[in-house]
Amino acid sequence: MLQIELPDGSVKEVESGTTPYDIASGIGENLARQAVAAQFNGQLIDVSRPLESAGQLKLITQNSSEALEIIRHSSAHLMAHAVKDLYGDEIQVTIGPAIKDGFYYDFYSATKKFVPEDFAVIEKKMAELAKEDLKIVREEISRTDAIKMFREMGEEYKVELIEDLDAESVSIYRQGNFVDLCRGPHLPRTGMIKVFKLTSLAGAYWRGDEKNAMLQRIYATAFQSKKDLKAHLNRLEEARKRDHRKLGRELDLFSFNEEAGSGLVIWHPKGAMLRTVIEDFERKEHLKRGYDIVMGPQILKTELWQISGHYEHYRENMYFTEIDEQSYGIKPMNCLAHMLIYKSKPRSYRNLPLRYFELGTVHRHEKSGVLHGLLRVRAFTQDDAHILCRPDQIDAEVKGVMQFIQDVAGIFGFEYRMELSTRPEKSIGSDADWEQATSALRSALEDSGQPFEINAEDGAFYGPKIDVKLKDALDREWQCATIQCDFTLPDRFDLNYIGADGDKHRPVMLHRVILGSIERFIGILIEHYAGSFPLWLSPVQAIILNVTDNQAEYAQQVYNQLRAAGVRVELDLRNEKLGFKIREAQMAKIPYMLVIGDREMEEQTVAPRYRDGKNLAAVTAVDFAGFVAEETAKYH
């Protein structure tokens, strides 16, 4: 007999070989019907898996949050089953996992090309197979038998997967005439899959390696209820509405131009204004925190890039130019000039740390397929700084940067999460250096009191790093800030300082960005605020609307006054009705509309209307300018 403990603390005595399903049945028919899987001693298993030892058992029911991933994983099998039934010998199955918002399955075919019109057919077949309510059965077979079986079926990708497995035996899942290699767990029956939808087609490399064959991936999603699916589709719709590429055009912020080249942002007046506001903010914040503003050239001799190692490791991403038979590299990073500044004179340990900040525009030849609006471009400006410090200062400096990140994220209303990336397999530098840098980063993270994850062996080849993922209003994550520890470049450039002992010592260099790239950050900001920027960021803070031509002269006066007071204001004197002008200002997401009719003109005021539709009490131009200055000062 086995003792099985349930989540409520009760203990069941059952015979060895009893399944979670049996136990569920013993508790209630409903529970048994709704059990999709079980958690046994922390491990997910099928409800049909015989228990062979004592332990803690938790049944996972259909509507619980843990069930969703299992439902999606089984849905992936259902889709593969349907595709196999429909297109049979033309297709080989590969893998199909559950992912964040659904699942996918990758297929190989030399002849069949999936098109979106296939979706309805596949969905229909899936619905039929679900309706048949086929039993999903797990089997353990030996590795050799599995290889033999899949080879006979012509499933070479499965064979390759099993051949790479280390185990004696593998588990397979059968449903009707379909069988797939899988660790599981899965739903007990196909009938438990009720709400699913195929969403898109894509190419994907076999095993994620660009040297491998290109597979056809079908993305799909599954939910526990139609309501959840609908909510998900609504979220996608909301994301589409907020797309920074769409809003960028509608709000006249920026454009791209085919003749200029792809991945090159052209900032229109309003976008350039937004950028200017952010850059001014950054300069002020950096000066406040003890950084020095520096500026380096856009091109540097190629020999210098050879010393830094960029020529060897990063050349295919760089642009080069030649002048008077001298080759120059256009900078893809800002560190070189900063190191030359450090090197320009002898340094003492007393002067460290030195914090060099530059809004540095870099050019990188990114592969054409990766470009994406403002989020991935070929010319962008980083809020880049390099901190040159003594090894014993790393901790305090990293903490300072983390505080900086926290402050800035708070100002823009972002939540974020951090990861510590540790030494990768291919790396340079001594063990002691790595140990010191990694523990400095780790202790700074621990002292911050915020949770962080370890990204094992994902550091840069020259040092460990902290990556910060910003979470936007729609819960999507974006990599922006990073802090990297670097021992290599100071070495390659022979940087040193004179220590208290009178000897030369090697400084450590921290590379760090707060926003990352201004372009990417603005792209995220646009989507985060859905284009309705807070007053201090709005490229146009207010627009003056006259009711009739009668107030044109006074409106012009108010405009001049506000402009002189530093308010980013526009003037709409067009011969249009007030309602029309309000509508346009509203669609331009301008925070304040300043209405001027005869009443206001007489009282020498303006009547502000906020973009949410609320009318505010009339104020004088001076008072309005004072209000804007006060609001803006909170961030500047």
Add this chain to the structure above:
RNA sequence: GCCCACAUAGCUCAGUCGGUAGAGCGCAUCCUUGGUAAGGAUGAGGUCACCAGUUCAAUUCUGGUUGUGGGCUCCA
């Protein structure tokens, strides 16, 4: 870079089974001077992304180039 799809007016999109194109919004002019999300009339805008090929004829078919979108790989 790779896979798939797409490219028609400033924007959003119709359309031509091969015979050089249309709407709404926007823009211009005129009428209207109207108080919180669209007043009316008239008009001007297009080598149908670019370059080749097939054809009597190509915006339409084929190939290439460029650009864009969804992914993969890579990344701030």
